[in-house]
Amino acid sequence: MATIDGDLRAKARRSEPNLSLALLLTVALSYAAYFVLRFGGLWSENDTSVFSNITTRMLSAGSVLFTGQYVHGYAYPAWLGSLSLLTGLAVPVLSTVVTPFIGVVFLLFFTYLPYCQWLKTPRMAMIGALLLFGAPDLLFGVLRGNHEKLTLLLSLAAFYALMRGIQSIGNQHIGEYLAWALVLYLSVFTNATVNDYFASTFVAATAVALAVGTWLMKRSHNEQTVHPAFRRLTLVVAASWLLILWVMFFVFTPAGIDFQLLRSAVTKLLSLFLTFHAGSNPYTLAKSQWANPTIVALVAAFRWTISLASFLIWVAALWQVVVQKQRFAWSRILLIGLYGAFGLTIAVAIPMDFTGLGAGTNLEVRNFTFFVLFASPLLVWGMSEGPARNLTRWLGAYRPLGGMVAPAMLVGFIVIGLFKATLDPIVSNQWMFYRPSEKQSVSFFWAHARDSSLWTGPDNRVRDIWNTLTTTDPYNNSIVGYAINDRERDWLRSPVVLANTVAQGMAIPNYLAQDRVFDAGEAQIYHIRPLTMFQN
Amino acid sequence: MWVESYGEYAEGFMYQYATGILLANMLGRLGSGWHRFNVSGVTVWERSVSSKESTDYLFALKTRTDVRLVVELTRKAGHPSAQVYSSTTPIDYRILNAMVTVDATPNVIMKDLRSGWVTAGKPNYDLEFLTHTAGVGLPTGLNDISRVQGKGGVPEWETSRLLGRLVPTSGYNRFNATVRMRGAPPFKTEKPSIPGFPYLSIGGSNVCGLYVCTPRPMYFDVLTSTLAVNAVVGFENAGNYRINSLVYPNRVDFESPFAFYNFLANSRYAQLVVRAENYPGGDRFGFVPGEAPFPRMSFRYSWAGNNPELWSYSLNVAGEFSFHHTVHIGPVAIKGVGPNRLPSWVIHKSWPVETFVQAMHGYSGSEGIYFYTTQVGQTWPWLEGLATSPPAYLSAPALPSNLLLSSANGPPVGFRGDYTANALTAPKLYVSPVDHLVHLIGAQGGIWNLGHHEFVREESLSGGQYLDAWILERTPKNAKTARRGDPIQSIYALPPYLISMKGHAIVVKKASESLSAFSISPPTNRASWLSFNRRVGPYQSGRNPQNMSAWLSAFRGPAFELNGVARVSPPRIQGNRFSLVVHISRPLKLTAKTLAAPLMAVVGNTRHKATSILPGVYVLNYNQKTNWTIRAASVPKLSASIVSGPIHSLYANSVKATVINHGTSEWYGTLRLKMGSQTAATDRTWIGGAHAKTIGLRWIPSTAGRKTLSLEADGRSLAHDKILVIATPRGSVQSLGPLSVPKGSAADGIVVGLIGLITLGGSVVAWRRLTAI
Structure with a gap:
């Protein structure tokens, strides 16, 4: 009996990684399926529209170098375009229906692998990876149709290769080390061709992690392991910078524009700190994006919980290393360093967002997606075997209540995150879906209007959708949103436009006594009645 | 730049000192070979230094050591070449082995594309030159690359492009071109200052004027010690067709074209100037409010009257037109209309916004009449349908008291102008028998600025083709525009009557004349210009605006007069009827036996004897069917x-x-x-x-x-x-997201189905594993 029981336990242990992965895969694919099916695939948003548009034009041009290309990297459109050519599926379909699934699978595998290195057991790695599904900012990044899914994949692959390479050195397996080094450099190079800014962020943060890690290793008298592991890391950072510069100067020269962006950012930062006059305030915008203050608190709850909890663990771990001089394994030291470094990128991004930089005012949100990748394993490590393990044991003592709270909270965060990631109208004032009748109306306008603008709502929802679906502009028409301009003589009216306008607290255009020039049943186009001979 | 020059100079100095050449060089610089002459009271020293490779001309001002101009003539690849250095401070140069070396960047490098600067005693105009351009607001390091061609010593066309590190959003003059038109006056230029190099002259206050001759391509002014690089073919004198563009060809913008026509042989004064301000759709420069997808084209079309040296009339037009023809200037092709067709092209188009301006005493200058123009930003919101009322400056223009360029929004004192903001036909003019002046057919109104805060407001109350109201108004002293002022006197031409109002008197006179004595088109060539001046000559001064009641005396017909009127409203016209509201302050006697008859009938006097109307408010109506009627009225409440x-x-x-x-x-x-x-x-x-x-x-x-x-x-x-x-609620938004597979795409459905299967499969596998433990 004991033998049978022992066999079962051994079998269970062997099957543990597969089981963990299967569970994770189920959660990930269900998440992606919800994201796609919530709006029946009829969705888009700014980045999805930009990259779909760019990819379609790239395929028409037959080259990654063409007018109006994405200047920060060519690889994502090239990858998406290749998928389109391989499968025969249209780029918008790939972006909105297929790649969300690919994105979550990428995220799943390439977080699980390094997490297995950082954490003790596959179960812990699974919990770490599962925690990420409570972070809608991260999930939105990999589900929507932009380069972030590749950026994260390649960054995580680089981390994994780095750690395996260091392990190989420790095991004196030089051939294996060389193979991992090749994977590492290939990942960094490809990452730079996807987006040079995020590749640079990765390298800069790694450099900071190296500096912090080296210092921590010395403080905890782990000197015998400092040299083989961290000296290698130094070379990695140096070589990575060269690879990125190579991409910017020689491989894809349009990316050189980021040097101008850097100059502009420095100038704006100087102006911000000298005058204390912010070019924009993205945080005001973020508040007005959600339905009410309770929703604002709910959708930010996970972000604050994981940030605060992981920060406390990070501080406690630093205390243990620096003050108590406890010895930590090099992989843990690296995790602590990377957490600190990516935390720093968020701290730097906040004033940058206030400058109103032309490239975007959401750097803090976008850097958070990297940060949470390290916050999650740090939290799991801290709770399981790190500074907060006693708290976990204490909570565990109150089973089943203690054992239920954490999973219940996680499920709650995932559900809230689903609403946030899909910008569901229940929680968000900014929406990303459309109705077939809206598409039909805009198609009519596009085909029949000349040199005209169609107002389509309080933001760029319909414009983004339209840019996802089409790349041609035969009659110099434009689809616009936000405040109505005098140039807009045509307005789209649909239940979604009306509800979205009200949700955002804007006045609905005066449709009374205007000319209804198109009617698709649910949606219509109104033309403003001309009052002079020069109004069309 | 200066530091570099200084560094090179210091290095050369040390070398010369070390080799003992310095002394010889200094002697050479001060030595013989200089001769002097006088220009505008300034002593100019000149010296030439020749070697096998080059001949250098040095020009110093006041003393021989103060060299301000160096011209180096060489021959490169069989073509003559010149490098010209000029500075407002002494130029650093060295003479070594009969060769002059200047430590600076040349201001101009010129190359003759033929074999010599002069052929058969005439300058060769087959040139290519590069001008180092500097100016306030311009980035450093800019160059103008110019190309000139001509024959028989006369330049026929030139083009010039500005190259360098230009800020894309700044409106530099990036491209210029000039063509010498057929029939242009004879090409006259100045005496060159260097024999054998006919492209440079040195002068001061005696610079050759625009209407006298065309300056040499380079002109060194001894008074300011500056080198000007001039248009070779000519600049704003008669016979030139010019392009000044802020963008490179072929969709040129700004002053494309700017043409100067002469209708008198040998006159360098233009008698017609046609200046476009033209921005093709999507052009990033131009009128405020900025870039538009629509073309914005406008023209100033000014011509001289009987005095061929002064501008008398100007037609200004604006509309959403663009050029579709191609004009070739040398090797450059631009979108435009050639000089021969341009005047007719402008005059025969239906421009929706037009103004017509007359300088009552003529206006000098080379570019025409700037004032009360359509070439302003306010025109475009109206034309592009962004505004629901015409530009305010048309009906209430500024009343500038000087002749500054900034007076574009109104006629200065001594100018008058008509406007229309919704014309449907090509611009045409007519002469009004009422004020004896030329007007724009279809004008909606106009202003004649008399100065001293007085002006004549002209209006078309009937909305017809001709003006029918002239009101002399006075504005408050602080008024900046011609908003409604106090009427002093007025004339209304309401067929078949002319009505004069002045003080407490209304005079109504029957006049059968048409409101147009004759119509006439703006001149487009010499013949039509001569004809225009001959016909319009008698109508240049018009009638005295300060005494409008006297205008009636020019018309024959019966009249009646109402005296003792306290206040009169302007006439209101509806079709072939009009009415006036009159406030009569004391009993009014009707004494006339003619026109007053129907009026008397209305007030009960059927015998046509003198009668009176009691004080009060009355509405005086005229209708072709019922003739005059009068009825008591009360003010609106x-x-x-x-x-x-x-x-x-x-x-x-x-x-x-x-x-x-x-x-x-x-x-x-x-x-x-x-x-x-x-x-x-x-x-x-x-x-x-x-x-x-x-x-x-x-x-x-x-x-x-x-x-x-x-x-x-x-x-x-x-x-x-x-x-x-x-309050409008946020709405029932739960139903907004369609939870359905999109229709119309089989691929979408297949993909979604597959993904669903994978998700289901994963879940089943996970479940089985869990239950197996």
Whole structure:
């Protein structure tokens, strides 16, 4: 009996990684399926529209170098375009229906692998990876149709290769080390061709992690392991910078524009700190994006919980290393360093967002997606075997209540995150879906209007959708949103436009006594009645 | 740049010192070979230094050591080449082995594309030159690359491109071109200062004027020690067709073209100037409000009167046109209309906005009449449908007292102008027998600036082809524009009557003349220009605007006069009827036996004897069928009521306002719906005497709550109502997201199905594993 029981336990242990992965895969694919099916695939948003548009034009041009290309990297459109050519599926379909699934699978595998290195057991790695599904900012990044899914994949692959390479050195397996080094450099190079800014962020943060890690290793008298592991890391950072510069100067020269962006950012930062006059305030915008203050608190709850909890663990771990001089394994030291470094990128991004930089005012949100990748394993490590393990044991003592709270909270965060990631109208004032009748109306306008603008709502929802679906502009028409301009003589009216306008607290255009020039049943186009001979 | 030059100079100095050459060089610089001459009171020293490779000309001012101009003539690859250095400070140079070396960047490098600068005693105009361009607001390191070609010593065309590190959004003059037109006056230029190099002259106050000759391509001014690089073919003198563009060809913009036509042989004064201000659709430069997808084209079309050296008339037009023809200037092709066709092209197009300006005493200058133009930014919101009223400056222009360029928005003193903001036909002119002046057919109005805060306002009350009202008005001294001032006297031409109003008198005279003596087109060539001046000559000064009542004496016909009128409203015209509201302050005697007859009949005097009208307010009507009628009237007096249904925030709401005019004379003005102190909606309307009118006013309240709604007219509250603006809820948004597979795409359905299967499969595998443990 004991033998049978022992066999079962051994079998269970062997099957543990597969089981963990299967569970994770189920959660990930269900998440992606919800994201796609919530709006029946009829969705888009700014980045999805930009990259779909760019990819379609790239395929028409037959080259990654063409007018109006994405200047920060060519690889994502090239990858998406290749998928389109391989499968025969249209780029918008790939972006909105297929790649969300690919994105979550990428995220799943390439977080699980390094997490297995950082954490003790596959179960812990699974919990770490599962925690990420409570972070809608991260999930939105990999589900929507932009380069972030590749950026994260390649960054995580680089981390994994780095750690395996260091392990190989420790095991004196030089051939294996060389193979991992090749994977590492290939990942960094490809990452730079996807987006040079995020590749640079990765390298800069790694450099900071190296500096912090080296210092921590010395403080905890782990000197015998400092040299083989961290000296290698130094070379990695140096070589990575060269690879990125190579991409910017020689491989894809349009990316050189980021040097101008850097100059502009420095100038704006100087102006911000000298005058204390912010070019924009993205945080005001973020508040007005959600339905009410309770929703604002709910959708930010996970972000604050994981940030605060992981920060406390990070501080406690630093205390243990620096003050108590406890010895930590090099992989843990690296995790602590990377957490600190990516935390720093968020701290730097906040004033940058206030400058109103032309490239975007959401750097803090976008850097958070990297940060949470390290916050999650740090939290799991801290709770399981790190500074907060006693708290976990204490909570565990109150089973089943203690054992239920954490999973219940996680499920709650995932559900809230689903609403946030899909910008569901229940929680968000900014929406990303459309109705077939809206598409039909805009198609009519596009085909029949000349040199005209169609107002389509309080933001760029319909414009983004339209840019996802089409790349041609035969009659110099434009689809616009936000405040109505005098140039807009045509307005789209649909239940979604009306509800979205009200949700955002804007006045609905005066449709009374205007000319209804198109009617698709649910949606219509109104033309403003001309009052002079020069109004069309 | 200066540091580099200094460094090189210091290095050369050390080398020369070390080799003992310095002394020889200094002797050479001060040595013989200099000769002097006088220009505009300044002593100019000149010296030439020749070697096998080059000949250098040095020009020093006042003393021989102060060299300000160096011209180095060499031969490169069989073609003569020149490098010209100029500076406002002494130029650093060295002479070594009969060769001059200048430590600076040449201002101009010129290359003759033939074999010599001069052929058969005439300059070769087959040149290519590079000019180092510097100026306020320009980045450093810019160069103009120019190309000139001509024959027989006369340049025929030139092009010039500005190259360098230009800021893309800055409006530099990036491309210029000039063509010498057929029939241009003879090419005259100055005496060159270097024998054998006919492209440079040195002068001072005696610079060759625009109307005398064309300066040499380079002109060194000894008074300012500066080198000017001039247009070779000519600049703004008659016979030139020029392009000044802020963008490179072929869709050139700005002054493309700017043409100067001469109708008198040998005159360098242009008698017609046609200046475009033209921005093709999508051009990033041009009129405020900035880049537009539509083309913005406008023209100034000025011509001289009997004095061929002064501009008399100017037609200004604007519209959304663009050029479709190609014009070749040397090797460059641009979109435009060639010089021969340009005047006709402009005159025969239907421009929607037009002004016609007359300089009553002529106006000098090379570019035509700048004032009261359509070449301003205010024109475009109207033409592009962004504004619902024409540019305000047309009906209420500025009244500038000087002749600055900034007076574009109005006629200065001594100028007058007509305008139309919705013309449907090509511009044409006519002569009015009323004021004896040339006007624009279809003009909606105009202003004649008399100075001393007085002007004549011209109007077309009937909305017809010809002006029918002239009102002499005086504005307050601080008024900057010709808004309605106090009428001093006026003339109305309301066929078949002319009505003069001055002080307490109204004179009505029957006149059968047409409102147009004759019509005429603006001149487009020599023949039509001569014909225009011959026909229009007698109508240049017009009648005396200070004595309008005297204008009636030019017309023959019966008249009657009403005296003792306290106040008169301007006539209101409806079809072939018109009416005047008169305030009679004392008993009015009708004594005339002619026109007063029907009037007397109305007031009960059928015997056509003298009668009187009692003091009061009267409406005087004229109708072709019923002739004159008069009836007592009362001033408009309004009352109103407001009716509103449920009012919702964020949505457009309609309020019905019923306004009653209790007076017998009509009311015309703006009704203003106010919510609190904010104007919610306005409506410009008229309400007939003893009539009521119901109008719908629409507005969108942005906030909810209890509000006070009021209706105002003439600044007086007519009615008010307490309303509740109901908040619009966020709405039932749960039903908005379609949870369905999109229709119309089989691929989408297949993909979604596959993904569903994978998700299901994963879940089943995971479940089985879990249950197996």
